Amino acid sequence: MTAVVEINRLCKSFGGLHVTRSVDLRVEQGERHLLIGPNGAGKTTLFNLIAGDLAASAGSITLLGKPVTKSSTATRAQLGLARTYQIVTLFGRDHLLHNVKLALLGKSTLRHRHWGSFDQEKTLSVRAMQVLQSVGLADKAYWPLEQTSYGEKRRLEIAMALAQEPKVLLLDEPLAGLSSEERETITALLRNIDRSITILMIEHDMEVALAFADRITLLHHGEVILAGTRQEVVNDPRTREIYLGH
Numbered sequence: 307m308t309a310v311v312e313i314n315r316l317c318k319s320f321g322g323l324h325v326t327r328s329v330d331l332r333v334e335q336g337e338r339h340l341l342i343g344p345n346g347a348g349k350t351t352l353f354n355l356i357a358g359d360l361a362a363s364a365g366s367i368t369l370l371g372k373p374v375t376k377s378s379t380a381t382r383a384q385l386g387l388a389r390t391y392q393i394v395t396l397f398g399r400d401h402l403l404h405n406v407k408l409a410l411l412g413k414s415t416l417r418h419r420h421w422g423s424f425d426q427e428k429t430l431s432v433r434a435m436q437v438l439q440s441v442g443l444a445d446k447a448y449w450p451l452e453q454t455s456y457g458e459k460r461r462l463e464i465a466m467a468l469a470q471e472p473k474v475l476l477l478d479e480p481l482a483g484l485s486s487e488e489r490e491t492i493t494a495l496l497r498n499i500d501r502s503i504t505i506l507m508i509e510h511d512m513e514v515a516l517a518f519a520d521r522i523t524l525l526h527h528g529e530v531i532l533a534g535t536r537q538e539v540v541n542d543p544r545t546r547e548i549y550l551g552h
Contacts (some may be wrong), residue, residue: 316365340519348528386473403447406434409466457488
């Protein structure tokens with residue numbers, strides 16, 4: 307199979323603090339790949355390195371067959387990478403539709419236009435409404451963001467990532483802080499994402515995450531401890547010791 311994300315001996319240090327230690331990772335086309343590990347394992351740092359939010363200290367990153375170790379975040383997004391964040395990152399003073407329009411601009415030629423307003427761009431509005439429909443938020447398109455629930459904000463963030471028509475989607479704890487009902491809604495949404503989009507996800511809700519993942523990588527102290535199928539990782543005593551605590 308074709309690897310869409312390939313990482314070799316990736317390291318990240320902040321002075322004398324080694325956060326990521328010689329990480330190797332391979333994610334195949336269409337795969338649902340889960341990153342697990344205790345707090346401080348280096349999972350979000352690894353996401354930041356893949357996305358280009360942090361520069362690697364050593365090692366290499368290949369995205370969709372292209373070396374991107376030294377490429378900008380914008381270049382990686384143009385190649386087809388999108389992500390969500392552990393802490394919801396949205397435009398708080400705007401309504402939902404406007405948030406999605408801003409996400410759509412990321413890959414639109416309209417972003418190069420330095421005059422006028424894009425609010426009247428019909429094609430943009432139609433596409434933004436379609437994206438909201440896909441995550442069940444079309445009826446709240448003109449709601450101010452501050453009036454929506456935390457679960458709805460999570461759905462909006464995923465909608466904004468999907469609006470960019472990514473080939474690779476990084477999801478950083480999309481179920482964190484949600485009620486059981488909200489988790490079911492988000493889980494159903496994730497399951498419905500087309501397999502043309504490869505997903506690499508960090509998650510602590512093991513019951514939901516294990517049902518979602520094809521393959522799992524366990525990180526601890528910035529190192530890959532093991533990687534394999536769901537069953538292989540769950541059955542490995544190192545997983546129980548490091549992650550499950552027994």
